[in-house]
Amino acid sequence: MIEIHQVSRLYRRGVDEVHALEDVSLQIPDGTFVALMGPSGSGKSTLLNLIAGLDQPTSGVVKVGAQNLNGLSEDQLAAWRAAHVGFIFQFYNLIPVLSAIENVEVPLLLTRLAKADRRKHAELALSIVGLADRKHHLPNQLSGGEQQRVAIARAIVVDPELIVADEPTGDLDAKNADDILSLLRQLKSEFHKTVVMVTHDPRAIRYVDQTFHLEQGVLVNGATAVEHA
Amino acid sequence: MALPLKYNLRSLFLRKMTTLATAGGIALVVLVTLLLLSLVAGLRHMLISTGRADKLVVLRKGASSDVMSFITRDAYQAIRYLPGIAQTPEGEPLVSPESISQPLLPTKAGGQEIVLMRGVTPIGFQVHSNVRLVAGRMPNPSVNEAIVGVAAARRYQGLEVGDSILFGNYKWNIVGTFSSNGTAYESEVWLDVGSLFNNDAKRGCSGIRLVVAPGADQEALIRRIADDPRISLLAQSEIAYYEEQAVGARVLYLLTLVLALIMGVGAVFGAMNTMFAAVTHRTAEIGALRAIGFSRRSILASFITESVCLSFLGYLGGVMLGVCTIFAINSLLQGLAFQLPSFSTVVVSLRISPTSLLVAFGLAIFMGLVGGFFPARRAARLQVTEALRKG
Numbered sequence: 103m104i105e106i107h108q109v110s111r112l113y114r115r116g117v118d119e120v121h122a123l124e125d126v127s128l129q130i131p132d133g134t135f136v137a138l139m140g141p142s143g144s145g146k147s148t149l150l151n152l153i154a155g156l157d158q159p160t161s162g163v164v165k166v167g168a169q170n171l172n173g174l175s176e177d178q179l180a181a182w183r184a185a186h187v188g189f190i191f192q193f194y195n196l197i198p199v200l201s202a203i204e205n206v207e208v209p210l211l212l213t214r215l216a217k218a219d220r221r222k223h224a225e226l227a228l229s230i231v232g233l234a235d236r237k238h239h240l241p242n243q244l245s246g247g248e249q250q251r252v253a254i255a256r257a258i259v260v261d262p263e264l265i266v267a268d269e270p271t272g273d274l275d276a277k278n279a280d281d282i283l284s285l286l287r288q289l290k291s292e293f294h295k296t297v298v299m300v301t302h303d304p305r306a307i308r309y310v311d312q313t314f315h316l317e318q319g320v321l322v323n324g325a326t327a328v329e330h331a
Numbered sequence: 332m333a334l335p336l337k338y339n340l341r342s343l344f345l346r347k348m349t350t351l352a353t354a355g356g357i358a359l360v361v362l363v364t365l366l367l368l369s370l371v372a373g374l375r376h377m378l379i380s381t382g383r384a385d386k387l388v389v390l391r392k393g394a395s396s397d398v399m400s401f402i403t404r405d406a407y408q409a410i411r412y413l414p415g416i417a418q419t420p421e422g423e424p425l426v427s428p429e430s431i432s433q434p435l436l437p438t439k440a441g442g443q444e445i446v447l448m449r450g451v452t453p454i455g456f457q458v459h460s461n462v463r464l465v466a467g468r469m470p471n472p473s474v475n476e477a478i479v480g481v482a483a484a485r486r487y488q489g490l491e492v493g494d495s496i497l498f499g500n501y502k503w504n505i506v507g508t509f510s511s512n513g514t515a516y517e518s519e520v521w522l523d524v525g526s527l528f529n530n531d532a533k534r535g536c537s538g539i540r541l542v543v544a545p546g547a548d549q550e551a552l553i554r555r556i557a558d559d560p561r562i563s564l565l566a567q568s569e570i571a572y573y574e575e576q577a578v579g580a581r582v583l584y585l586l587t588l589v590l591a592l593i594m595g596v597g598a599v600f601g602a603m604n605t606m607f608a609a610v611t612h613r614t615a616e617i618g619a620l621r622a623i624g625f626s627r628r629s630i631l632a633s634f635i636t637e638s639v640c641l642s643f644l645g646y647l648g649g650v651m652l653g654v655c656t657i658f659a660i661n662s663l664l665q666g667l668a669f670q671l672p673s674f675s676t677v678v679v680s681l682r683i684s685p686t687s688l689l690v691a692f693g694l695a696i697f698m699g700l701v702g703g704f705f706p707a708r709r710a711a712r713l714q715v716t717e718a719l720r721k722g
């Protein structure tokens with residue numbers, strides 16, 4: 103369970119103050135796939151960063167599973183992320199000089215796994231996203247959709263409970279976007295991950311369990327459960 | 332755990348041209364430093380190996396080289412039979428009065444240089460026992476014959492066996508070429524002057540070389556000569572004498588280090604510029620790594636490592652260029668001419684010493700560390716969320 107309780111995030115730029123989030127409270131049960139939606143600048147990424155432990159709220163409480171993220175030091179947050187969170191970005195953010203399999207191995211460098219085990223885990227993750235046969239390709243030898251699948255393999259390779267994705271289909275065409283969305287849905291249904299995704303993509307409604315709508319830093323509709331056919 | 336080295340190496344390889352240009356700058360600094368240090372090392376090695384522990388150099392008090400010294404016949408006679416001096420089997424003291432002059436000789440390359448011309452008497456060849464003929468024969472006494480050191484014969488015009496040179500109103504026939512284990516003597520021309528004094532009390536020599544008898548008290552002999560009120564001479568071991576001639580090498584060494592540091596600063600800015608560009612270019616990558624859980628420290632270490640790899644590449648390039656250049660100088664030019672404090676020219680073979688390699692290595696790594704530190708710190712200080720917005 104992810105619990106966000108009366109969270110505000112204030113950015114100060116000189117004398118200007120931006121209320122990126124104001125008094126947001128929400129809960130996300132384990133093993134659900136949720137979408138954070140809303141217009142540009144409404145605070146979606148800010149909220150996702152708080153859930154993922156990349157940022158700290160100005161006030162309010164962020165709890166992910168058993169872990170209260172408030173008051174953790176930067177190093178503690180980094181160690182927590184390494185073990186519990188997988189990241190997916192709009193522009194994939196793969197390391198261009200590393201092959202697909204080497205990119206997937208990167209998070210495993212922070213574990214105690216031996217080299218051979220790292221390779222085995224990475225191969226398994228790549229086969230889950232259907233790219234086992236492209237493991238030696240560099241990112242620029244892969245299509246956008248394939249790169250995003252490598253990124254998903256990288257996000258799941260340490261087997262974290264939580265996957266966060268900031269506009270994972272924002273740079274993809276319809277066909278690839280559908281593939282990525284169903285893959286994320288598969289992570290939830292087959293591997294019981296909690297997946298939190300920021301998206302503008304109306305197509306996403308068909309895949310997620312729940313959406314949260316933000317407007318100017320405020321949660322406008324609470325949770326909207328999505329009916330699946 | 333740290334980021335793997337292959338990440339840094341491949342990132343460098345990805346930016347081939349920038350990497351080559353930056354490493355090239357570092358390589359040039361390494362090259363120049365190595366060349367100068369090799370000249371210093373060659374010079375020091377030559378001069379210090381020229382001196383022998385069992386030989387003394389006797390000069391007039393106050394003279395720093397035999398070029399500036401003058402010793403009268405009486406003073407020569409006074410020390411010739413001092414106890415502790417080695418003798419030939421025939422009982423002649425191994426004391427060699429020598430007359431030094433410094434004519435300008437034309438080089439084969441078309442220039443002119445001051446060459447040390449050493450007038451010796453027949454005993455001189457026994458005192459300098461490490462002089463060996465490599466061509467021709469030894470001079471016959473008193474018939475104006477000369478032998479030439481191999482380095483001088485290679486460097487100057489008209490010093491081959493069979494040539495003759497005009498000097499001091501006489502024509503000297505060159506009858507031999509000698510080597511002497513790469514010492515400074517090899518850059519000299521030796522004339523057999525028969526007798527230096529010709530029973531004329533007003534004539535003298537420049538300096539005296541003598542051999543200390545095996546087992547004799549060398550210090551006592553040195554003191555005895557210094558303390559003799561009649562002669563005002565100073566003796567020192569030949570090693571100490573040539574070490575003094577090598578002071579130029581020490582100055583050159585310091586100049587080299589200063590020059591290397593100045594050039595190094597230039598190359599540091601090059602490396603810094605390259606690494607700053609790398610950090611800017613890879614901001615999103617850094618953001619992803621931080622999000623995944625890598626600490627600021629591992630980002631810092633990774634970029635410093637990359638910069639050090641870059642400078643190590645420059646070091647390897649510089650050493651390779653240096654070795655080739657030094658080989659070319661030694662084999663094609665037969666070494667470099669260097670003027671001693673006494674103004675005589677010696678031909679020095681450049682010498683790559685482990686110390687020079689280590690100094691150049693230290694300099695290169697230092698350039699990498701300094702050039703990499705500030706960009707790496709910028710990378711480490713990036714805010715994760717900010718870096719990720721640079722998608």
Ligand SMILES: Nc1ncnc2c1ncn2[C@@H]1O[C@H](COP(=O)(O)OP(=O)(O)OP(=O)(O)O)[C@@H](O)[C@H]1O
Binds near residue numbers: 120121140146
């Ligand atoms: N580091 C920052 N400093 C100052 N203001 C910031 C910072 N990060 C975000 N903001 C502001 O906070 C508000 C919310 O930003 P956020 O990135 O969460 O929006 P978003 O909903 O993700 O928008 P988009 O759909 O365009 O990505 C915006 O007004 C933005 O300008």
Ligand SMILES: [Mg+2]
Binds near residue numbers: 146147148268
């Ligand atoms: Mg956003």
